[in-house]
Amino acid sequence: MDNCIFCKIIKKEIPNYTVYEDDHVLAFLDIYPRAKGHAVVVPKLHTETLLELNDELLGFLMTAVKRTQEKIDHVLQPDGYNVGWNHGEAGGQVVPHLHIHIIPRWNDDGGSNMHAIVNAPGHTSVQEISTLFA
Numbered sequence: 001m002d003n004c005i006f007c008k009i010i011k012k013e014i015p016n017y018t019v020y021e022d023d024h025v026l027a028f029l030d031i032y033p034r035a036k037g038h039a040v041v042v043p044k045l046h047t048e049t050l051l052e053l054n055d056e057l058l059g060f061l062m063t064a065v066k067r068t069q070e071k072i073d074h075v076l077q078p079d080g081y082n083v084g085w086n087h088g089e090a091g092g093q094v095v096p097h098l099h100i101h102i103i104p105r106w107n108d109d110g111g112s113n114m115h116a117i118v119n120a121p122g123h124t125s126v127q128e129i130s131t132l133f134a
Contacts, residue, residue: 004046004095004096004097005095005097006042006046006095006097006099007046007097009026009028009042010026010042010044016028016029017029019039019068019071019072020041020064020067020068020071022060022064022067023044024043024044024045024057024060024061024064025041025042025043025044025060025061025063025064026041026042026044027039027040027041027042027064027065027067027068027102028040030101034101034103034111035078035103035104035105035106035109035111036076036104037072037075037076037078037102037104038101038102038103038104039068039072039101039102040099040100040101040102041061041064041065041068041099041100041102042097042098042099042100043057043060043061043098045057046097047097047098048093048096048097048098049087049088049093049098050085050087050098052098053098061098061100065083065100065102068102069081069083069102072102072104076104078104078105078106079105079106079107080104080105080106081102081103081104081105082101082103082105082111082113082114083100083101083102083103084100084101084114085098085099085100085101086101
């Protein structure tokens, strides 16, 4: 996509601080980090969401997430991580190019866990919801 900021970074039109790169994926430091070493991992093929990515590229993406996390772990030695992505506008996705955040965590850093993102379980029981998947 011509106006996608991540595509421009991938094409080297915009500089970045690369942490990991291979033929299919680029990982770089987030310019608005939530923690020291916060990186994003993006497929080089423009795709807005995970559901649009074929399984082969998904494998490359997840391997790159692991390689990036290994590099961050070696260099910064955090106590833990939050790893995930925002999917769609309702999920908080700002850049319409799939990107996985790797956020290093340290004990007592004041952060929280994935359960702090939203707390709106609705009125339908888990058992009732499960029947929809049967």
